[in-house]
Amino acid sequence: MIRSMGDYRDVVEEVYAEAADVPQGALCCTQSPVWELPGLHVPKAMLERNYGCGSTVHPRDLAHAERVLYVGVGAGMEALQLAYFLRRPGGVVAIDTNASMLRIARELLDQAAAENEWFDPAMVELREGDALELPLDDGSVDVVGQNCLFNIFTRDHLLQALRETRRVLKPGGRFVLSDPVASRPVPAHLADDPRLRAQCLSGALPLDEYLACIVEAGFGTLEVRARRPYRVLDARRYDLDADLLLESVELVAYADPVPADGPCIFTGRAAIYVGDDDSFDDGKGHLLMRDLPMGVCDKTAEALSALGREDLTITASTWHYAGDGCC
Numbered sequence: 001m002i003r004s005m006g007d008y009r010d011v012v013e014e015v016y017a018e019a020a021d022v023p024q025g026a027l028c029c030t031q032s033p034v035w036e037l038p039g040l041h042v043p044k045a046m047l048e049r050n051y052g053c054g055s056t057v058h059p060r061d062l063a064h065a066e067r068v069l070y071v072g073v074g075a076g077m078e079a080l081q082l083a084y085f086l087r088r089p090g091g092v093v094a095i096d097t098n099a100s101m102l103r104i105a106r107e108l109l110d111q112a113a114a115e116n117e118w119f120d121p122a123m124v125e126l127r128e129g130d131a132l133e134l135p136l137d138d139g140s141v142d143v144v145g146q147n148c149l150f151n152i153f154t155r156d157h158l159l160q161a162l163r164e165t166r167r168v169l170k171p172g173g174r175f176v177l178s179d180p181v182a183s184r185p186v187p188a189h190l191a192d193d194p195r196l197r198a199q200c201l202s203g204a205l206p207l208d209e210y211l212a213c214i215v216e217a218g219f220g221t222l223e224v225r226a227r228r229p230y231r232v233l234d235a236r237r238y239d240l241d242a243d244l245l246l247e248s249v250e251l252v253a254y255a256d257p258v259p260a261d262g263p264c265i266f267t268g269r270a271a272i273y274v275g276d277d278d279s280f281d282d283g284k285g286h287l288l289m290r291d292l293p294m295g296v297c298d299k300t301a302e303a304l305s306a307l308g309r310e311d312l313t314i315t316a317s318t319w320h321y322a323g324d325g326c327c
């Protein structure tokens, strides 16, 4: 890929070359617990180089997965965690643009093999590769993961990376991601600062814009699984009128077509029918059994609210939707 002089991606390469060699405690952070699982031991040096802002490893996404692509492998912790569930040679293909990161990931995955009897380094195929030009065939993976990388991209590059992700996923495949989002647009003097962007501090988009980009790239169903405080860009240090909260979101986007009436974005809302009949049918595929909550996407929540029925309660977003499973 051709880069112009002074491209922010040159600074991204510098920041992560350094972060590969020397752990950077202040770079990224996660409030979600690091997976501890039976028989899984994550080497200390890998934990120290955890530059994610959430988790993209969920056993329920991997139940039927044969091949997973992890974009922006860093020091390899999530690639190891994914391999824990896949346990097959080449089951995880993990890419990064940064030669130093790939080197440290190789070393630490070898170390992990010495500390985990189930793990063979051949389970993670490390490749040099760019999120903007994925080195994989169309429709060739079941799941794609990325943690705290896409927020670094400019909006055009973000869309390009999302379209590439959609391209390599099998129909119905899952894109599991974690990124910072901003409580209001990040002003240009911060968004245009390549170092802050590389440090995952100023590239974040407001959540609705971020979700709209994912939809624009062709993902028809999105589920927001978590939304947690990430950082505050304080007014004094960052030359702002008021403090700006960054949050980290975890979500899954499905490689489904976008419905004609708009995407299905689940944010943890539910509909509960309490009327006189055994059930309520909205005529659009939603059958609500009396008294039983049904998870609904935001589009359906709005449509049901608009009916103005007293026997329907529509709850607010919890931001931790994990699928519907009542009774």
Ligand SMILES: C[S@@+](CC[C@H](N)C(=O)[O-])C[C@H]1O[C@@H](n2cnc3c(N)ncnc32)[C@H](O)[C@@H]1O
Pocket: 012, 016, 028, 049, 050, 051, 052, 053, 071, 072, 073, 074, 075, 076, 077, 078, 095, 096, 097, 098, 101, 129, 130, 131, 132, 146, 147, 148, 149, 200
């Ligand atoms: C914030 S770190 C996250 C690392 C890892 N996902 C984790 O959770 O620890 C971003 C990673 O993406 C890599 N990276 C940067 N630009 C990339 C690109 N265009 N394509 C693939 N990887 C990239 C960096 O070298 C770095 O390893």
